[in-house]
Amino acid sequence: MPLWLFIFLGVLAIIAAFGVILQRSPVHCLLALAFALVDIGALFIGLGAVTVGFLQIIIYVGAIMILFLFVIWLLNLQAETDLGGHLALKFFGAIAAAALVAELFVMFLSAPATDSSRAVPTGYGSIESLARVLFSDYLIAFEVTSLLLLAAVVGSVALARRMPSVSRTERVTNEASKNLGSARP
Amino acid sequence: MTIDFPPLALILFFPALGVVFNLFYGRKAGRGAVNFVGTSVIFLAFAVALWAFAKLRMMPPGGALAFTLWPWISAGNFHVDIALRFDALSAVMTLVVSGVGAFIHLYSCGYMAHDEDYARYFAYMNLFALAMLVLVLADNLLLMFVGWEGVGLCSYLLIAFWYSNSEFAYNGRKAFITNRVGDAGFILGILTIVGALAAHGVWTLSFVGMNAHADLLQPVAVTAALLLFLGATGKSAQVPLYVWLPDAMVGPTPVSALIHAATMVTAGVYMIARLNFLYRLGPDAMQVVAIIGALTSFFAATVAIVQSDIKRVLAYSTISQIGYMVVGVGVGAFAAGIFHLMTHAFFKGLLFLCAGSIMHALEGEQDMNRMGGLRRKLPITYTTMLIAALAISGIPFFAGYFSKDLILESTYTSGHIWLWLLGLVTAGLTSFYMFRLIFVTFHGESRVASEKEHHIHESPPVMTIPLIVLAVFSIIGGWVELPEGMIWGGAFSRFLAPLVAGPVTGLMARPAAMAGSNLSPSLVLSAVATLTAIIGIGIAWIFYIQVPALAGQFAESMRALYNVLRRKYYIDELYDLIVSRPLFFISTYVLHRGVDVMVIDGIADGLGLRVEESGEAVRKVESGNVQHYAFVYLLGALAVAAYYVYLVIR
Amino acid sequence: MTPIGYFMALSAILFAIGVAGVLVRRNVIVMFMSIELMLNAVNLAFVALGRSVGSMDGQVIVFFVMTVAAAEAAVGLAIIIALFRNRETVNVDELNLLHW
Numbered sequence: 001m002p003l004w005l006f007i008f009l010g011v012l013a014i015i016a017a018f019g020v021i022l023q024r025s026p027v028h029c030l031l032a033l034a035f036a037l038v039d040i041g042a043l044f045i046g047l048g049a050v051t052v053g054f055l056q057i058i059i060y061v062g063a064i065m066i067l068f069l070f071v072i073w074l075l076n077l078q079a080e081t082d083l084g085g086h087l088a089l090k091f092f093g094a095i096a097a098a099a100l101v102a103e104l105f106v107m108f109l110s111a112p113a114t115d116s117s118r119a120v121p122t123g124y125g126s127i128e129s130l131a132r133v134l135f136s137d138y139l140i141a142f143e144v145t146s147l148l149l150l151a152a153v154v155g156s157v158a159l160a161r162r163m164p165s166v167s168r169t170e171r172v173t174n175e176a177s178k179n180l181g182s183a184r185p
Numbered sequence: 186m187t188i189d190f191p192p193l194a195l196i197l198f199f200p201a202l203g204v205v206f207n208l209f210y211g212r213k214a215g216r217g218a219v220n221f222v223g224t225s226v227i228f229l230a231f232a233v234a235l236w237a238f239a240k241l242r243m244m245p246p247g248g249a250l251a252f253t254l255w256p257w258i259s260a261g262n263f264h265v266d267i268a269l270r271f272d273a274l275s276a277v278m279t280l281v282v283s284g285v286g287a288f289i290h291l292y293s294c295g296y297m298a299h300d301e302d303y304a305r306y307f308a309y310m311n312l313f314a315l316a317m318l319v320l321v322l323a324d325n326l327l328l329m330f331v332g333w334e335g336v337g338l339c340s341y342l343l344i345a346f347w348y349s350n351s352e353f354a355y356n357g358r359k360a361f362i363t364n365r366v367g368d369a370g371f372i373l374g375i376l377t378i379v380g381a382l383a384a385h386g387v388w389t390l391s392f393v394g395m396n397a398h399a400d401l402l403q404p405v406a407v408t409a410a411l412l413l414f415l416g417a418t419g420k421s422a423q424v425p426l427y428v429w430l431p432d433a434m435v436g437p438t439p440v441s442a443l444i445h446a447a448t449m450v451t452a453g454v455y456m457i458a459r460l461n462f463l464y465r466l467g468p469d470a471m472q473v474v475a476i477i478g479a480l481t482s483f484f485a486a487t488v489a490i491v492q493s494d495i496k497r498v499l500a501y502s503t504i505s506q507i508g509y510m511v512v513g514v515g516v517g518a519f520a521a522g523i524f525h526l527m528t529h530a531f532f533k534g535l536l537f538l539c540a541g542s543i544m545h546a547l548e549g550e551q552d553m554n555r556m557g558g559l560r561r562k563l564p565i566t567y568t569t570m571l572i573a574a575l576a577i578s579g580i581p582f583f584a585g586y587f588s589k590d591l592i593l594e595s596t597y598t599s600g601h602i603w604l605w606l607l608g609l610v611t612a613g614l615t616s617f618y619m620f621r622l623i624f625v626t627f628h629g630e631s632r633v634a635s636e637k638e639h640h641i642h643e644s645p646p647v648m649t650i651p652l653i654v655l656a657v658f659s660i661i662g663g664w665v666e667l668p669e670g671m672i673w674g675g676a677f678s679r680f681l682a683p684l685v686a687g688p689v690t691g692l693m694a695r696p697a698a699m700a701g702s703n704l705s706p707s708l709v710l711s712a713v714a715t716l717t718a719i720i721g722i723g724i725a726w727i728f729y730i731q732v733p734a735l736a737g738q739f740a741e742s743m744r745a746l747y748n749v750l751r752r753k754y755y756i757d758e759l760y761d762l763i764v765s766r767p768l769f770f771i772s773t774y775v776l777h778r779g780v781d782v783m784v785i786d787g788i789a790d791g792l793g794l795r796v797e798e799s800g801e802a803v804r805k806v807e808s809g810n811v812q813h814y815a816f817v818y819l820l821g822a823l824a825v826a827a828y829y830v831y832l833v834i835r
Numbered sequence: 836m837t838p839i840g841y842f843m844a845l846s847a848i849l850f851a852i853g854v855a856g857v858l859v860r861r862n863v864i865v866m867f868m869s870i871e872l873m874l875n876a877v878n879l880a881f882v883a884l885g886r887s888v889g890s891m892d893g894q895v896i897v898f899f900v901m902t903v904a905a906a907e908a909a910v911g912l913a914i915i916i917a918l919f920r921n922r923e924t925v926n927v928d929e930l931n932l933l934h935w
Binding site for chain 3: 068
């Protein structure tokens with residue numbers, strides 16, 4: 001992809017990321033994150049991974065971010081009023097993150113440079129080639145992932161449901177006695 | 186020549202049987218059975234000893250009967266067996282121990298008739314007899330030491346027999362601990378001997394073996410002899426370790442008679458006689474032995490003349506008489522020392538049994554000031570005690586005369602004039618305090634408490650028969666050793682001669698005189714000694730019969746000296762000050778508070794406390810804050826990345 | 836035209852921003868969002884590297900990462916809901932029952 005496009009998208013992504021971590025209201029953070037994810041999706045497409053890029057936008061932004069939004073609304077979260085507490089942690093945390101960036105830069109930039117215009121096989125990034133690899137080399141991982149999704153579904157339902165304050169038997173008994181009590185000879 | 190004689194084991198077996206029976210079945214079997222078994226086993230042992238003695242007499246001089254029970258130690262070249270040896274010396278000792286012991290056991294049946302703990306008493310008495318017989322029959326030094334320790338143990342058990350009285354228990358402990366100090370010296374002596382022999386590859390502790398290699402012991406002779414003698418001062422109650430014996434009188438009187446007069450306390454003298462080849466190699470050691478013996482003898486006699494407890498007088502008398510025996514072996518007259526040991530067993534045992542008889546009649550009264558005029562009420566006791574007093578005073582033809590005379594004579598002729606003089610003065614003191622005892626107790630007006638007056642009765646036959654038997658021996662017991670030329674002459678010395686004059690290559694200061702050098706000086710010495718004894722009796726007569734108030738006036742005019750003697754020269758207080766108190770102080774403040782509490786507990790508790798404190802510090806890491814944990818992860822990740830950076834940079 | 840290294844650098848920067856977000860924010864939901872940002876930064880790196888080698892493996896891995904991220908987001912949010920019901924707060928400083 002052309003360099004100017006990359007720089008444009010990269011800067012936008014960085015600004016959006018800072019927005020995620022610096023906004024006060026959770027909804028604003030979420031919007032910034034959605035923007036960043038769309039941006040990264042565009043970068044995917046620019047790198048030739050078309051399928052994955054669209055999947056990113058559909059699944060990540062379209063489903064996961066909406067899920068986040070629902071939870072924020074459900075819990076009725078407000079904007080954070082103050083930004084106090086644990087200043088030491090924040091300070092050293094920022095420094096540690098900066099150090100991490102520095103180290104990663106050193107590692108990446110010392111790798112042999114490769115051009116993104118390098119020749120790729122035909123159909124690179126298409127659904128067909130993705131499916132071909134997925135169902136042959138990574139078949140087992142694919143199946144296991146479906147199990148994982150099942151577990152996630154069951155788990156999240158179990159975790160998030162309301163626990164009744166009285167047990168089931170008690171409830172039934174209460175109901176029954178109420179009915180019986182109302183029946184007069 | 187040595188003959189194997191298995192029945193020797195029976196001499197040990199019978200008392201052992203008594204111990205087992207009395208200890209485990211005594212209570213159930215009842216008083217009669219315990220009395221019978223406890224006494225008869227000793228008589229049986231005596232009978233076997235007589236049998237062995239008869240066999241020994243038929244053998245040429247220097248012969249012995251031997252029997253090995255079983256091997257004990259077998260380590261490389263070092264062999265020690267549980268083996269018995271019945272030669273002339275051990276024959277004398279065995280007969281004395283079992284014979285006198287048997288009659289004292291018989292006496293105990295009557296004396297202890299009202300005591301509830303009869304089974305334990307006879308068990309301990311039999312155990313003592315067993316240990317003492319092991320001591321005298323052992324054929325090697327190590328087994329003898331086993332018996333040595335055994336009699337020490339039994340002494341403790343029997344002194345503290347009525348242990349519910351804390352003073353009695355204390356005295357028992359005092360006896361045991363004082364003995365232990367001596368035993369430490371004994372052990373060091375054994376080790377010195379082993380070291381000296383082992384340096385030349387000889388690994389034996391049997392008396393025969395050591396005698397054969399006696400020349401190897403020359404370099405360590407004085408050291409070993411003195412160390413062993415330290416043990417003897419403990420066991421035989423000489424200076425400096427005699428302090429336990431007067432306090433041991435709190436035990437039952439038959440115990441005092443058997444252990445602290447006739448047998449155990451003589452073990453030290455026996456040991457020196459047994460190891461005479463060692464002592465002859467170290468004349469300096471023998472000098473020390475003789476001096477200590479003489480000093481002890483004199484010093485104890487001076488204390489005895491002012492004591493009013495009848496058993497204490499006899500206790501100090503024992504210390505004094507053993508001093509005589511020690512002088513005897515110290516000047517080289519080993520046979521004379523053993524001879525006095527034998528006669529002393531007779532008359533001192535008798536004296537204690539008579540004292541017991543008096544106490545039995547007066548329901549436990551021991552203070553002579555509350556006695557008097559018992560002559561008519563206790564005729565048998567009076568007669569036998571008088572005989573014993575005459576014997577101990579050295580009146581001619583009684584047993585003590587021959588033995589004491591032999592020792593004094595040997596002391597003089599071996600050149601120890603000062604020691605002879607000391608011994609002479611002591612003889613005078615001996616007869617004085619002995620007859621003081623007789624006169625105060627049996628003569629004069631009765632000072633007995635009125636409620637006891639009516640119950641005074643002579644002892645039952647089971648107690649008076651032993652008195653009579655011992656009295657007979659107090660008369661004839663000395664007739665085995667007569668001056669040269671009279672009837673059979675020095676038969677006793679001749680009997681022991683092969684043993685106490687072995688092949689030794691050491692030199693002595695003066696030749697030992699076991700028989701008189703020539704007749705006239707011997708008679709003169711004898712006469713001087715007898716005269717001194719009679720003077721002693723005479724002074725006692727004046728003080729206590731003629732002019733009774735004289736004793737009191739004498740004591741008043743020399744109040745200070747009287748008190749010093751009465752308080753036994755304050756030696757007990759001195760030992761308490763310089764030994765006991767520092768020891769307790771160190772134990773309590775240094776070892777207990779300092780080492781035990783501060784150091785050891787400090788380390789143990791401190792370790793626990795440090796662990797607790799470190800735990801307290803570490804648990805602060807658990808803040809419960811997820812971000813803190815995430816930060817730590819990040820630091821870890823940074824470290825891993827830093828490693829890769831390092832690889833890349835290189 | 837753009838070297839793959841630039842993509843990696845961008846990925847690193849986004850990752851670090853996500854890390855900072857985890858450490859700095861006190862709202863649990865926003866922390867969670869920062870974690871999603873980190874995941875996406877890694878996805879970017881995978882795709883870029885896959886492109887540089889010329890194989891589909893990078894994209895397949897991204898596929899799986901997305902799936903797992905979805906599952907994780909569902910379960911995590913369910914936990915947060917349950918937590919909110921019990922504690923009435925999403926402030927991380929107050930969610931410290933495992934405190935010593």
